[in-house]
Amino acid sequence: MKHIAALAWAAAFGSGLSPVSAQSAATDADAPAAAAQPPAADALPPRIAAAAFAERPAFWNAQLSPDGAALSFIRHANGQTQFVITSIDSGKVVRAFSADASNELDWYRWVGNDKLLLAVSVPGTFMDEEVRYTRLLLIEIATGTMTRLFARSNVVEGDNVIHVAEDGSHILVAMQKTIYDYPAVLRHELDGKARFSTVQEPREGVWDWTADDAGVVRMGTGWQNGRQLVYYRAGPGQELKLVARLKDGDESEKYWDALQIIGGSNEGYVLSVGENGRVGLRRFDFARRQPIATIFEHPDWDIDSVSLRDGEPFAAFYTADRDEVHWFDSKLAGRDRALRKALGTGEVWVVSRADDDRRMLVYAGNESDPGVLYLYDPAAARLDEVSQYRPSIDVRALAAPRPVQYTARDGTTIRAYLTLPRGREAKGLPLIVMPHGGPYGIRDKLEYNDEVQLLANRGYAVLQPNFRGSGGYGAEFFALGEGQIGRAMQDDVDDGMDWAVKEGIADPARVCVVGGSYGGYAALWAVLRNPDRYRCAASWAGVTDWNKMLRYDRRYLTERVNKWWSARVRGDQAADLDAVSAYRLAGQLARPVLLAHGTKDKRVPISQYNMFEKAARAAPVKPQTLVIKDEGHSFSSPESARAWFEALEGFLAKHNPADAAPATPVTAAAASAAADVPTSAVP
Numbered sequence: 126m127k128h129i130a131a132l133a134w135a136a137a138f139g140s141g142l143s144p145v146s147a148q149s150a151a152t153d154a155d156a157p158a159a160a161a162q163p164p165a166a167d168a169l170p171p172r173i174a175a176a177a178f179a180e181r182p183a184f185w186n187a188q189l190s191p192d193g194a195a196l197s198f199i200r201h202a203n204g205q206t207q208f209v210i211t212s213i214d215s216g217k218v219v220r221a222f223s224a225d226a227s228n229e230l231d232w233y234r235w236v237g238n239d240k241l242l243l244a245v246s247v248p249g250t251f252m253d254e255e256v257r258y259t260r261l262l263l264i265e266i267a268t269g270t271m272t273r274l275f276a277r278s279n280v281v282e283g284d285n286v287i288h289v290a291e292d293g294s295h296i297l298v299a300m301q302k303t304i305y306d307y308p309a310v311l312r313h314e315l316d317g318k319a320r321f322s323t324v325q326e327p328r329e330g331v332w333d334w335t336a337d338d339a340g341v342v343r344m345g346t347g348w349q350n351g352r353q354l355v356y357y358r359a360g361p362g363q364e365l366k367l368v369a370r371l372k373d374g375d376e377s378e379k380y381w382d383a384l385q386i387i388g389g390s391n392e393g394y395v396l397s398v399g400e401n402g403r404v405g406l407r408r409f410d411f412a413r414r415q416p417i418a419t420i421f422e423h424p425d426w427d428i429d430s431v432s433l434r435d436g437e438p439f440a441a442f443y444t445a446d447r448d449e450v451h452w453f454d455s456k457l458a459g460r461d462r463a464l465r466k467a468l469g470t471g472e473v474w475v476v477s478r479a480d481d482d483r484r485m486l487v488y489a490g491n492e493s494d495p496g497v498l499y500l501y502d503p504a505a506a507r508l509d510e511v512s513q514y515r516p517s518i519d520v521r522a523l524a525a526p527r528p529v530q531y532t533a534r535d536g537t538t539i540r541a542y543l544t545l546p547r548g549r550e551a552k553g554l555p556l557i558v559m560p561h562g563g564p565y566g567i568r569d570k571l572e573y574n575d576e577v578q579l580l581a582n583r584g585y586a587v588l589q590p591n592f593r594g595s596g597g598y599g600a601e602f603f604a605l606g607e608g609q610i611g612r613a614m615q616d617d618v619d620d621g622m623d624w625a626v627k628e629g630i631a632d633p634a635r636v637c638v639v640g641g642s643y644g645g646y647a648a649l650w651a652v653l654r655n656p657d658r659y660r661c662a663a664s665w666a667g668v669t670d671w672n673k674m675l676r677y678d679r680r681y682l683t684e685r686v687n688k689w690w691s692a693r694v695r696g697d698q699a700a701d702l703d704a705v706s707a708y709r710l711a712g713q714l715a716r717p718v719l720l721a722h723g724t725k726d727k728r729v730p731i732s733q734y735n736m737f738e739k740a741a742r743a744a745p746v747k748p749q750t751l752v753i754k755d756e757g758h759s760f761s762s763p764e765s766a767r768a769w770f771e772a773l774e775g776f777l778a779k780h781n782p783a784d785a786a787p788a789t790p791v792t793a794a795a796a797s798a799a800a801d802v803p804t805s806a807v808p
Contacts, residue, residue: 136379169548170522173582174583175774177517178575179766187486187498192238193479195219195266196486199230201762206230208243210266213484213500218396220269229257229757231284237293239266240315244284259284261298263315274299274313275321279354282308288336296325297342299334310334310342330354330363338436339388344411348688351642355381358409359391362374369414374537385433386411394420394438402599404428406441421451427597439806444597446473446528446542447492447571460503467508470494471571475501490514492571493523493578514573517779522547524581526571526589531624533593533617540598541590541621542569543630546581546783554586555783556631558651560618562642563591565606565693566596574579579770580639584783588625593618608696610671611650611705619649634660637781639773641665642729642758649707649737653715660781662772663719664727665759670709671702677730708733711740719776721769723756749776 141727180486184200208230210220222231231244243262253523258401261274261284263646275283283299287310289296295315301308310325324342325334331345331354343364345356355369369381384406386393391412399405406423409415421428421441432440441451450457465473471491482503490496495514501507526544533539545551557580561569569589577587591598593616594606606614618638625631637660638648645667652662675691695702703709718741722734734752741748753765755762760766777783 127644146758170524171519173518173579174524175579175770176763176767177515179479179577179760179763179770180515180517181760181763181766182512182514186233187511188233188235188477189213189479189484190235190238191480193481193484196239197233197235198243199233208233208264210241220264220266222264222271234289236289236296236315240264240293241266242286242289242296244286246284257281261286261313263317265317270317272317272319274298274319275311276319287334287342288338288340288634295340297336297340307331307347308334310336325365328356331356335383335386337388337393341388343386344381344383353381359412360389372741379727383409383411384431385436387436394431394433396431398600402601404600406431406438421453423451427599429597444568444570446540448474452800464489464501468499470496472496478503486511486516490573492573493525494520495573495575522582523578526574526587528571529588529624531621533613533620535613535616537593537602537617539592539617539621540592541588542571543583543589543625544577544587545630546584546586549584551586552629552632553632555584555635555781556622556625556637557585557587557639557777558618558622558636558638559587559589560592560638560640560644560647561595562640562644563595563612564592564614564643564647565690566592566603568595568597568645575766576639576770576773579774580777583774583777585777586625587632588621588631590617590621607693608698608700610646610694610700610702611654613667615647615650615654618651619658622658635781637661637777639663640667643668646707649718649720650705652718653707653710653714656715659716661717661719661776663721663776665721665769666723666726667707667720667733667737668729669707669711669733673736674729674733675702677708677732708737708740711737712744714741714748717746717776717780719751719772720748721751721753721772723753723758723765725755726758728758 141565141796176382184198187196187198189196194213194214195210197208200207200209205223208222209218211218217382227542229246231246233241233243233696235241241264243264244260245260247258247260259282261434263272265273280300280302281304285296285299285308287297287299293315295312297310297312299308299310307329309323309327311321312324330347330349333345333349334342335344336696337343341361343358346546347354350568351372353371354367355371356365357368358365367656382395384394384396391410393409395407395409396404398421399419401422403422403423403424404427406420406428407559408417410417420438423443424447426443428441428443430442431438437537439453439457443449443451450461452461461473468489470489472489474488476486476488487499487501487508488496489499495518497513498511499508500511524544524547526542528540529537530540546554559577561567568591577589580587592606594603594614596603622631622636626633636658638651639662640648645664646669648662649669650669652659671694675694678690720734720738722731725729738748738750751768753768756765760769
């Protein structure tokens with residue numbers, strides 16, 4: 126099998142796609158071989174360049190066609206984002222399209238062996254409001270024709286596909302005309318004739334539509350006047366009736382987020398919280414509004430997702446300390462065990478498969494190994510390497526994270542992940558506390574992380590706390606975080622530092638907080654709330670004003686999602702968000718801060734950065750800044766990731782060096798002098 130290159134997920138993609146030559150889409154040569162001798166476990170590992178950690182795989186989001194004959198992926202080449210389809214048997218490029226860099230590819234999927242759907246988003250405005258328009262494109266592989274679906278419909282949300290016909294003949298899409306309109310459901314034929322029709326008119330209060338597996342629109346849900354509305358029809362041709370008006374917290378509210386409604390019946394599958402507070406898979410009767418049976422529930426962990434095949438569940442996924450799976454089929458479980466044994470690694474996942482399972486794409490890696498992508502032929506019991514994720518990194522030099530737990534000040538047990546630098550005694554180390562983003566429903570786990578490995582390679586211990594409100598630990602733990610941004614959630618971060626110090630792992634005079642998104646906020650808030658506790662902080666794309674963030678979110682989130690998000694942030698007591706907004710205390714900044722953001726971040730707009738930077742100009746310690754032009758919320762290019770990594774390691778080397786322990790914590794005066802660095806920008 127020819128080495129193809131590598132895999133990841135992100136990207137700008139355009140509605141203005143155009144064909145490119147097969148030569149320009151051709152893939153790269155094999156990666157360089159690893160070092161002959163691994164470093165000794167008790168020796169300092171070789172210094173791995175930040176650029177190696179910043180590498181982005183040469184292609185990402187690889188998928189097999191339903192018949193397993195073709196491999197599709199996205200890649201950057203010659204300054205363009207390209208969507209490429211190759212023949213597995215010949216290794217040749219079948220089709221390739223380039224993208225308009227101003228737009229983004231949100232997702233794609235096969236709809237038969239000869240067609241694909243692409244969802245793209247386009248920035249724009251509506252009545253002087255900044256909005257994000259989404260579109261669907263159809264690619265017909267045989268001819269290379271690309272068609273914009275619903276071409277005569279100028280809508281804000283046009284990519285919410287709620288059903289794809291099994292034969293690929295048509296799709297159903299919930300479409301929202303403007304940010305003020307409720308969505309309708311339209312059917313579009315995929316026969317190249319651009320025919321579409323409305324199958325469900327908008328209904329006041331309904332933001333989410335659900336179709337059964339036969340393609341009949343069966344349910345609509347939404348929020349109106351503080352109540353969840355549920356409309357339901359028993360089958361095709363039946364009247365859509367209002368069957369429930371539920372208050373927030375109503376016991377039956379949790380059952381209406383359907384994974385699947387089974388055609389010809391009133392039953393289906395939902396993920397919902399059970400009596401033990403864990404999210405499990407249930408079979409539900411939508412007509413009688415009653416759960417029928419619990420299909421699978423783990424005693425310790427929430428179920429994250431379920432894969433259905435032919436209308437029935439075949440795998441339930443959950444996260445313990447690492448991602449795990451429960452197979453409903455013993456043969457699948459046996460195959461999974463055999464793959465793990467053959468590959469000898471902690472993580473093995475089938476990331477894409479042919480409908481008949483004759484070919485599969487398999488990922489293998491773990492928290493100290495970025496991994497390899499293989500093409501698997503079960504009949505021949507053969508694995509061919511397709512790509513290494515980080516070919517220039519010798520994985521034998523990486524550090525191994527491990528799970529730990531500590532008790533917060535109110536008695537809550539906090540699970541976390543600790544990575545110790547190799548070749549150093551686990552005593553009195555410089556510590557980086559790294560809170561995750563989100564924050565609600567998100568969590569860290571045992572998985573490969575470039576930033577963690579970079580910091581460990583530089584000699585830092587890294588602690589990743591799953592503070593209250595994190596996902597996967599049950600409803601009670603999740604609820605403990607509601608309304609606690611900057612308060613008890615931040616206490617959990619502080620208590621993680623105290624645990625590491627008490628264990629003798631960390632030097633209390635050498636602790637910094639680093640994070641992105643919500644983690645960036647937590648880093649800024651750490652040095653503003655407790656300047657005597659931390660030496661420094663680094664924030665990528667951090668929120669700095671919570672009230673303005675919630676107002677911004679109202680323009681982009683559906684009413685249902687926005688209500689959920691706002692309620693979590695504000696809490697039952699409608700917490701004073703100004704009191705925990707970092708920019709309002711930015712003028713008091715007395716510790717070194719690296720403040721970084723991308724100019725095209727749509728999730729946390731750069732205005733959040735601008736507010737903090739402006740407010741901090743008069744602070745005792747001005748922040749060091751990094752602005753990356755045209756970058757979004759995460760890193761879409763190796764150049765962007767490298768800019769952040771190099772800025773971060775330089776910042777930490779100056780303000781919290783791994784190899785030089787200061788006798789006393791840094792003073793505000795010393796911090797002010799040390800932080801006198803110029804503002805930088807990456808074009």
